[in-house]
Amino acid sequence: MSVSETVAAAAAPAGPSPGDPSILTTEQLSVWYGTSLALKEITIAIPRNRITAMIGPSGCGKSTLLRCFNRMNDLVAGARMEGRITFDGDDIAAQGVDAVALRRRIGMVFQKPNPFPKSIYQNVAWGARINGYKGDMDDLVEKSLRRAALWDEVKGKLHRSGLELSGGQQQRLCIARTLAVEPEVILMDEPCSALDPISTARVEDLMDDLKADYTIVIVTHNMQQARRVSDMTACMMLDEASNGNTQRTGIVVEFSPTEILFTKPNDPRTEAYITGRIG
Amino acid sequence: MTPAPLSPSYEPERQSRRILGPIFGLACLVATSTGVVVLSILLGAVVAAVIRGSQGGSVLGTLGHLLTSMQSSTPESAGFRAGVVGSLWLLGLVAAFSIPVGIGAAVFLEEYVSAGRIRRIIQLNIANLAGVPSIVYGILGLALFVRAFGYKNLAFGPTLWAGGLTLGLLILPVIVIATQEALRTVPNSLRQAAMALGASRWQVVRDHVLPSALPGILTGVILALSRAIGETAPLLMVGAAGSILRLPKGPSSRYTALPVEIYNYAKEPDPKYQAVAAGGILLLLALLLTMNATAIVIRNRYARSSRG
Numbered sequence: 299m300s301v302s303e304t305v306a307a308a309a310a311p312a313g314p315s316p317g318d319p320s321i322l323t324t325e326q327l328s329v330w331y332g333t334s335l336a337l338k339e340i341t342i343a344i345p346r347n348r349i350t351a352m353i354g355p356s357g358c359g360k361s362t363l364l365r366c367f368n369r370m371n372d373l374v375a376g377a378r379m380e381g382r383i384t385f386d387g388d389d390i391a392a393q394g395v396d397a398v399a400l401r402r403r404i405g406m407v408f409q410k411p412n413p414f415p416k417s418i419y420q421n422v423a424w425g426a427r428i429n430g431y432k433g434d435m436d437d438l439v440e441k442s443l444r445r446a447a448l449w450d451e452v453k454g455k456l457h458r459s460g461l462e463l464s465g466g467q468q469q470r471l472c473i474a475r476t477l478a479v480e481p482e483v484i485l486m487d488e489p490c491s492a493l494d495p496i497s498t499a500r501v502e503d504l505m506d507d508l509k510a511d512y513t514i515v516i517v518t519h520n521m522q523q524a525r526r527v528s529d530m531t532a533c534m535m536l537d538e539a540s541n542g543n544t545q546r547t548g549i550v551v552e553f554s555p556t557e558i559l560f561t562k563p564n565d566p567r568t569e570a571y572i573t574g575r576i577g
Numbered sequence: 578m579t580p581a582p583l584s585p586s587y588e589p590e591r592q593s594r595r596i597l598g599p600i601f602g603l604a605c606l607v608a609t610s611t612g613v614v615v616l617s618i619l620l621g622a623v624v625a626a627v628i629r630g631s632q633g634g635s636v637l638g639t640l641g642h643l644l645t646s647m648q649s650s651t652p653e654s655a656g657f658r659a660g661v662v663g664s665l666w667l668l669g670l671v672a673a674f675s676i677p678v679g680i681g682a683a684v685f686l687e688e689y690v691s692a693g694r695i696r697r698i699i700q701l702n703i704a705n706l707a708g709v710p711s712i713v714y715g716i717l718g719l720a721l722f723v724r725a726f727g728y729k730n731l732a733f734g735p736t737l738w739a740g741g742l743t744l745g746l747l748i749l750p751v752i753v754i755a756t757q758e759a760l761r762t763v764p765n766s767l768r769q770a771a772m773a774l775g776a777s778r779w780q781v782v783r784d785h786v787l788p789s790a791l792p793g794i795l796t797g798v799i800l801a802l803s804r805a806i807g808e809t810a811p812l813l814m815v816g817a818a819g820s821i822l823r824l825p826k827g828p829s830s831r832y833t834a835l836p837v838e839i840y841n842y843a844k845e846p847d848p849k850y851q852a853v854a855a856g857g858i859l860l861l862l863a864l865l866l867t868m869n870a871t872a873i874v875i876r877n878r879y880a881r882s883s884r885g
């Protein structure tokens with residue numbers, strides 16, 4: 299073991315303490331796309347069975363951070379990461395960690411609804427099947443669609459294409475598809491940005507229901523939404539030191555309980571952002 | 578209604594655009610008709626030659642006769658049976674070799690190799706291979722498959738194996754390129770959606786990427802196979818027989834192919850053989866049309882089932 303590794307091991311906190319309240323943590327996480335630094339030294343801890351919101355101006359790296367959690371950023375050519383991310387106390391980038399297995403446990407709902415060009419039934423069943431689900435598939439499909447508050451709208455046409463649904467229904471189908479593989483964490487990247495207020499309210503209710511069993515991380519541009527649904531909020535900003543044209547570096551300026559962040563923010567930049575003065 | 582006045586930075590030139598539009602349309606129509614007209618003339622000439630040769634009998638009857646008769650020293654009894662059977666054998670062998678290898682190579686390049694220098698180099702080479710003249714593939718096939726560089730017990734000799742593999746190599750780059758193009762039309766969001774559920778790369782490719790790209794892949798494959806079926810030069814090189822009296826029994830038999838027989842009949846000085854050659858061309862065209870129709874049927878069926 300080299301000297302630097304020893305130091306890193308000593309600096310890292312010892313494994314998960316029993317009843318560790320945080321499920322996902324980052325330590326000094328920096329991410330590059332090619333040569334440009336997109337995220338700088340992010341250190342946060344996502345609490346278990348809570349909803350954590352990420353807010354911040356466009357381009358500050360919210361989606362990038364989300365993609366790091368389930369290693370979807372590995373798939374981006376030229377992306378590179380430094381620092382440590384742990385899931386349940388284990389380093390997710392360590393040797394021998396299978397990104398494919400990790401992604402089953404950390405599900406993701408994308409900003410733009412992207413159902414498979416298959417039937418509604420297949421959309422939900424596929425993920426479960428490739429993960430070796432052995433139970434009653436019809437049951438699982440119904441249960442997942444019910445949890446995603448979509449069942450009543452689609453129960454008569456399960457074998458129609460998922461692409462025939464409206465945008466809001468498609469997004470809920472994507473949520474149902476994610477629930478069907480029973481992840482522990484659900485990452486949602488602006489899940490409501492394409493939805494009308496009624497569908498948005500549905501998805502928000504749904505998140506509240508899911509909280510008991512899942513940990514949810516949601517990126518949103520909607521302050522009211524962050525305030526309504528989340529327990530913790532991370533406010534991200536562009537690092538002023540990096541504000542050149544070539545590089546936009548994101549940092550976390552504040553990570554606090556939502557109530558506090560929106561009423562008595564610690565950081566003047568947070569206050570400026572939530573009151574609409576920057577961003 | 579008069580259009581709202583524009584700021585002086587805009588000069589819409591409505592007049593000239595109104596004229597240029599139809600002119601461009603007309604130019605495109607002329608371009609289209611060039612192909613159609615030339616093809617009709619060609620087809621007309623071929624059909625006329627067949628009718629002249631059939632001496633009062635029906636064209637279909639003549640074609641049926643050509644389809645079922647072997648080669649012969651008299652034009653009246655000559656036909657293409659050996660060539661048609663040989664070409665179908667070749668088609669099967671070429672498809673069995675080049676479809677899996679070509680699609681596999683394309684999937685590897687598009688889905689597994691990350692974009693970079695290595696991929697660009699391979700890409701460039703494949704594009705160049707697609708442009709190599711077919712006779713060069715014939716020479717390659719002769720050295721590699723027919724003679725195996727002199728290792729007698731490895732050599733196939735002038736058999737269907739050698740012909741099929743040579744044509745397979747010939748169309749491989751075309752299949753790779755067409756498949757890559759088709760794979761590139763599959764949106765990345767689809768791959769990401771599947772990966773985010775914990776799917777392995779292979780599961781994503783098998784269940785989402787390939788089915789979505791299939792119509793495009795099929796089109797490319799069928800075009801490539803059609804090209805293989807019409808090739809003559811490389812087959813002459815790897816020893817398709819000029820005259821043959823027996824049908825191939827299996828892939829290690831000697832053979833001849835439809836275009837090779839057409840070529841041989843057309844070389845004969847006796848004008849009656851010209852009519853036989855023309856009939857052969859119609860048979861070849863019928864074969865190609867059947868292949869294309871099959872592709873369209875498969876494609877439509879597939880498009881429907883993936884939508885539903």
Ligand SMILES: Nc1ncnc2c1ncn2[C@@H]1O[C@H](COP(=O)(O)OP(=O)(O)OP(=O)(O)O)[C@@H](O)[C@H]1O
Nearest residue numbers: 331336354355356357358359360361362363374546
């Ligand atoms: N695949 C990529 N390749 C190169 N650069 C990227 C890539 N994805 C993101 N970036 C860069 O990283 C920075 C952060 O992008 P990211 O998408 O994470 O922002 P965001 O906070 O999600 O923004 P938005 O609110 O607009 O979705 C941006 O400057 C962007 O240009």
Ligand SMILES: [Mg+2]
Nearest residue numbers: 360361362487
């Ligand atoms: Mg984003």
